[in-house]
Amino acid sequence: FCSEGIDLARQISVKYPRKKIIIDGAMNPERVKLAIGAGASEIVSGGYIMNSDDPCQSLKELRDQIS
Numbered sequence: 128f129c130s131e132g133i134d135l136a137r138q139i140s141v142k143y144p145r146k147k148i149i150i151d152g153a154m155n156p157e158r159v160k161l162a163i164g165a166g167a168s169e170i171v172s173g174g175y176i177m178n179s180d181d182p183c184q185s186l187k188e189l190r191d192q193i194s
Contacts, residue, residue, distance in 0.1 A: 132150060132152065132162075133150075133161050133162060133165045134165070136148050136150060136162060136165040136166050136167050137165040137166055139166065140165065140166025140167075141166075147168045147169065148166055148167045148168050148169070149167065149168070149169040149170075149171060150162040150167045150169070150170055150171070151170075151171035151172075152171075153174065153175075154170050154171065154172035154175055154189065155172075155175050155189075156188045156189055156191070156192050159172070159189050159192040159193065160192045163192065163193055170189065170193070172189055175189065176189070
C-alpha cells in the first residue's frame with residue numbers, strides 16, 4: 128500500500144471529476160474507506176479476499192465500506 132496513491136486520487140478527482148479512478152494494492156476495509164473518500168470509483172482487492180479464511184465475509188467487509 129502506498130499512501131501517496133490516496134493523495135493522488137484526491138488530486139485527480141478534483142481536477143477531473145468525471146474520470147474513473149481505480150485503486151489497487153493491499154486494499155483492506157480501512158484503506159477502501161480512505162480510497163473511496165479520496166474519490167476512487169473502483170477498488171481492486173485480490174489478496175485480502177483470497178488470503179482470508181472466509182473470502183465471502185472479507186468481500187462483504189470491503190463492500191460495507193463502499194455503501
